[in-house]
Amino acid sequence: MARDIGLDDPEDVFAEIPPHLRAARPPLGRGPISQDAVLRLAADRAAMVRVDRPTFLGAGFYDRFVPPALVESILRRTDYYTAYTPYQAEASQGILEALFEYQQGVCALTGLDVSNASLYDGATALAEAVLCLFGASTHSSGTVLISSAVNPHYRAVLRTYLSDLPIDIIEIPFCSEEGRTVPESFKRTTAAPVIAVIAQNPNVFGVVEDMRAISENARNAGAGFIHVYEPASLSVLATPAETGADIAVAEGQSLGLPLYYGGLALGMFSARESFLRRLPGRIVGKTLDRDGHDAYCLTLQTREQHIRREKATSNICTNHTLCAIYAGAYLRLLGAEGLQAVVETSAARMEQFLDGVRSLNLNLQPAFTAPSLFEIAIRSDRPLDHLPILPLRHHYPELSNVYLVSFTERRTESDVDWLLSEVAGR
Amino acid sequence: MSLWFDTARSHRITSLPGHLRRRAPLLIDVLPENDLVRHHVNLSRKNLCVDSSFYPLGSCTMKYSSKAGEAAAAERGFFQAHPWQPDTEVQGVLAVLAELQADLAALTGMDAVCLYPAAGAHGELCALKAARQYFRLKKDTGRLEVLVPENAHGTNPASASMAGLRVVVVKMNSAGRVDLPDLRAKLSNRTAVLMLTNPNTLGLFETDIESIAREVHAAGGLLYYDGANLNAILGRVRPGDMGFDMVHVNLHKTFSIPHGAGGPGAGPIGVKAHLAPCLPGPYLTKSMFGHVWTPAGTESIGRFHSAYGNFLNLMKAWVYLRLLGDDGARRVSLAAVLNANYLQEKIKQILPVPYGAGRCMHEFVASAQTIKENFGVSAMDIAKRILDEGIYAPTVYFPLLVREALMIEPTETERRETLDHFVALMKLIVEEAAAHPDRLHDAPVRQPVRRVDEVRAARHPILK
Structure with missing residues (x-):
């Protein structure tokens, strides 16, 4: 193709770039990797992400059901x-x-x-x-x-x-x-x-x-x-x-x-x-x-x-x-009913959690009195940073022992039971 | 209806006071799953795309993207990573980001890279705000002008305005390059930044780039590289070595992220060391515990994204760069520029290429002006006729410097047969323009719809 346009050396197509500006050495310092090897590498990286327990993190990003x-x-x-x-x-x-x-x-x-x-x-x-x-x-x-x-x-x-x-x-x-x-x-x-x-x-x-x-x-x-x-x-x-x-x-x-x-x-x-x-x-x-x-x-x-x-x-x-x-x-797949089910199921899991907190006599209190949806701020008498809930102190220093616990429709009853047992330290 | 998820009942909602609750019915036209899938499969077929068609859309770098990126995207660890997980739980994600940062710094010749911007224009705004902050910290606050060449991408001046800066337009000379005397006249102690893409939007390398950089820096300004056209020089010459202080790169162009029908993209920026403290935070650093997010200092412009940028796309670019390596990077630019020059030489025999006297880089701009004058056939008519052959149209009416512009970018992932086919088609179309201009006025006839009335759409907006 280079010859078709009158070039002996294909690299001459870059003739307008001043030679002294050209990269002195290969910038990446590595050669190509095969698709198979790159996908193995990607799998290795992905394996270094913890996904072995249900998450109760939210605050803007939610673990909702992803319809196949x-x-x-x-x-x-x-x-x-x-x-x-x-x-x-x-x-x-x-x-x-x-x-x-x-x-x-x-x-x-x-x-x-x-x-x-x-x-x-x-x-x-x-x-x-x-x-x-x-x-x-x-x-x-x-x-x-x-x-x-x-x-x-x-x-x-x-x-x-x-x-x-x-x-x-x-x-x-x-x-x-x-x-x-x-x-x-x-x-x-x-x-x-x-x-x-x-x-x-x-x-x-x-x-x-x-x-x-x-x-x-x-x-x-x-x-x-x-x-x-x-x-x-x-x-x-x-x-x-x-x-x-x-x-x-x-x-x-x-x-x-x-x-x-x-x-x-x-x-x-x-x-x-x-x-x-x-x-x-x-x-x-x-x-x-x-x-x-x-x-x-x-x-x-x-x-x-x-x-x-x-x-x-x-x-x-x-x-x-x-x-x-x-x-x-x-929106067209779930419709109004499906969306309401998302909200209601999330709310039901939150209630199960709050009921559990009360019945198990856990040292947790809702931080606020107004009603919540999807997530609730909980005050704890001891650190719970090891759990998949969000400490609020980074953004609200005055909420030093408050955690945001988020519920989605993907959280099951047993997920909530697991969280309760973790909070109880059992 | 199948159950999407396990449902449970709650009184929490019905117990909310009425004034907090929705009153209007929520009317959504629901479809069962199989009909919805059919609907979208059929809609998706009513588009030309890279996987079905040659897509020589100038300035957009519509290259084929390896499916390896899609395969990596299916990894559960990426799919389910929550942005507020502690750093120790997402080391795999952070490693990808750190490695991509290092690669982009190396390829652009910059000292620090910020991955947050979600698109090229977002990166432009981010970098311009960093530049303003840089001058503010230097107590040099009179620099409120951004110089942009008259053929710059529209996002450049729009981003400058959003950063509260004034736009000053720099002329191009007859060779299609920045007019140095005009640039000199417009540089002053009010100049904050000159935004430039190199190669420029005519597909030409700015051969005076070193003089330009010298002049801008002598005036106390910064030089910004619009990375939309980085594909042409990948692995050969780095913006940092040309004298640029800051750069954004469109990962959805050069770095082979599929364009998603218009997005999401990703527009990371890179800067030289003197601007690094102004970048948005938090910063990714390495500690004895591995990669960690470290809060930015007071010199930073602050946050720039709800989370940490478009991770899915950043990860695909990471895959691409691993597939390429240095050899691949150089092959990309060589094939992109060879393809464009091959096509330019052939198209020149069919249509004028006003700035096509020398070599182009990754793209070139042909003109339908004479055809319009002689036969009343416009660049838009030609574009619509091209669609009928199952090829996407070149970018039309940009840059404004060329009348009836057709901006053609073949990219490196097309083989010679495809280019020859396109040339034959263009020859046919130009002949048609003379013999049967109505065929072009009537085009397209083989697309899902005939010529769309865009004027009507704007005059009588129906938007839902």
Whole structure:
């Protein structure tokens, strides 16, 4: 092939790279490894991950049931996963229709008017929501009020995203008795306008917040309200539309996606219609083809970086399409009943645990008085760091002996019995 | 309906006060498992993808990805690893991450690598924020301008805006390279960063890169490498050796992660030592107990992801780099650039390649401008006609520097027969444009739908 284009030595094709710039020595310092050997190596690495006991870790990532039907027909479906962003609509109708169904599912869950076609993860979706409200506001600077019971990593990422912008973050402390945020504490306390009020439901402690009341206070402060939710919980908890949210964001991993160390995340973003032209990221629309048949395409692209460049609503290009298609399919597979079963079964396991704590007279107490869903903060009189539950002291120093115990529908009665016996030290 | 999982009843929900509970019915169009699987298998067939088709989408590096990555993804230890497990329980995950960090540092010539960014644009934002922090720590806070060449990827200026920086556009010269006098005129003590991809979006190597680096550094600025086009130089010349201070790499391009129909990708960044303390934390370090996450210092910009980045994809890139080794890395760039040059020479006989006088790197940009003028057939018409032959279309209308642009990137994983087939097809299409322009206006006719009305979609949005 080199000779076809007039080269004696194929390497001459790099003639334009100044020779003295070229790598002096092989950068990796190793040769190729066969597929068989690499897969053995991968198996060795994977064997160095502890998966021999049930996990009660949660806090944003959940060990939910991963339906094999979705792994096979979506995650491992090469016709999906080896395609690019659906720029050429006619040759990408399947991806586009599947994303459209995802958008439908998100709007059904949240009750809001519009959804984008996914962002990276829950934390960056929250940051994008604040940027969206800021961009839509008439203010050139302002503050954001965020409950300190919002996932600490989300708050940390938000701080990073806002650090170079004229937006200050004010954290609203949660009530140390109830474990929820007092709605009346979301009020304007400085001269600066309040751009956004942010609360999460259930919050990081699993405690159910009074989102309607928080939203009302946001309204009174002249702020937009961002409702951070857990998707399955919306089968039973007040929807962002019902709470009066302007934007709703979530981590979508809990819609049956495998854990992968938090590395198969999904940023869910939906909003009221008025924010349509300020939404970050891709949006799929339904339209017609030349023959008048239903067809789908990426739409409202004048918001986006490849058209609007520095004036774009976000820099998002690659998003998390495959995860979004999966999440949309998960909703259609389980339906409202299935989602409610996820919530109810998780709640039943939590009750079994709390009953056990009482009947076995274990030295554990719920840390907070308000009702919890999915996970519960438990105060212990001795360290339980050896168990698969999350110590909260790293993020909340005042909760030095408090652990977050998370329940999913995958935890069985015997899993909970095992945890109880471990806590009892037997 | 089959049981998905063991269910149990609880009063916890019904005992919640009404104002906390959902009132509206949750209306989801449920499908039984077999119908849902059929639905998605059939939807998935309504797409062209790398596993079915040649995919010469410029700037996107749609190479074939070894299935070894998918096989490794099935390992239970990866599949079920929870991000909040103690470090001692996830040593296998941390070893993969540490080894990938080391590999990416070696291949890019950088001192420190951060794996958190979930995509290229996410990496750009991360690096620009690190750059701002670097200047803030140096108390050099007047540097609020990001210089980008006029043919830069759209994410570059968009990322700059998100970092609260102003965009200054640098012209390209007639040879399709950064215009040095214009760059000089725009560099100042307000310059924070020049963002550059090399080879650039015309597929050309920036031969003046050393002068560019000197000028940027002399002005006190930083040089940023947009790694979208790293495939062309993998294992041959490293951004760090060209004078770049920071780089993002799109693992879903050069490092062979499947693109997932638009994501998830992964966009790690690498930086030289002087910027390392500004990277997001926590940091992966080695202790006597093995790999551990260590909190970042006060110089860090903070967290950048809910967890630790897109581990599944990072792991696939780790697999890929083990399959490659140094020989493989050099073979990747050689085949990518040879394929592109072979194709460029052939396409040049069919369509003008405005900046195609010399050698290209991994891609090149042809123009349908004369065809448009002569026959009223646009680059978009040609793209749609290509789809009908079961080949994905090149990138159209980018970069803006070339009118009626068709940006073609064959990648290294295509054999000569595939390229020859594409050339024959392009010849046929260009002949058709003259003889039967309507066939191009009417295309596609052999895809699941005819030409999609995108204007209607934007004017009357139906989004759910």
